[in-house]
Amino acid sequence: MKESKRHQNASNQKETSDERNPFIFLGGNLALDLVNTEYIVRGKRADRLLTPVDATQWWEMAQQMYSQTIQHQESRAWSEQQVSALRRLRQMLRDLFETIVVHHQAHENQIEELNSLLRLGSYMLEIGPEGNFSAHYRMRDLQGSEVLFSIAWAAMDLLTKQELGRLHACQNKRCMVLFYDTTKSATRHWCSIACSNRARSLQNYRQTKNAP
């Protein structure tokens, strides 16, 4: 009972996908949910980010999901090259996050692309109304890389401000979703209730099968 409640809390975001809404937002971080645009459907790896239309739809939803952390950007048409760049970043992030999940560390060359995106912005010193100083990170001329920049920023936030021990791959062997565990007890094992249920029914099946 307690267990199922925990998973409900952990997964009160978009649970499953369907034809109208092929995207899942279970990662708890924008960079993780870019990675999660590839997932397993009926045993097969499905890629939901193939065309400019896919990218437009995903980014619209991502902005709604992460409205607290990303500044809303004007909707615009994506070019094929921009989709390719987004897919390259996704692959780079998957490699990086999966390495961290397994080894709890990463190599310098795995963060090079993130750094080249973060170079598109810089810290600016500002003076508030009461004369107080503050530092703000401002984007410079992004040349159409606003989305990539926002994702790189989310990845940096995850890597530097969060507990990396809470970054997990779903324990369902037939799932490839990555997520950041925000549960108080830090014991979330599955990306969703669906995966948790699948793991449980498999366990029950094995127990029944092995029963004398």
Ligand SMILES: [Zn+2]
């Ligand atoms: Zn899962």
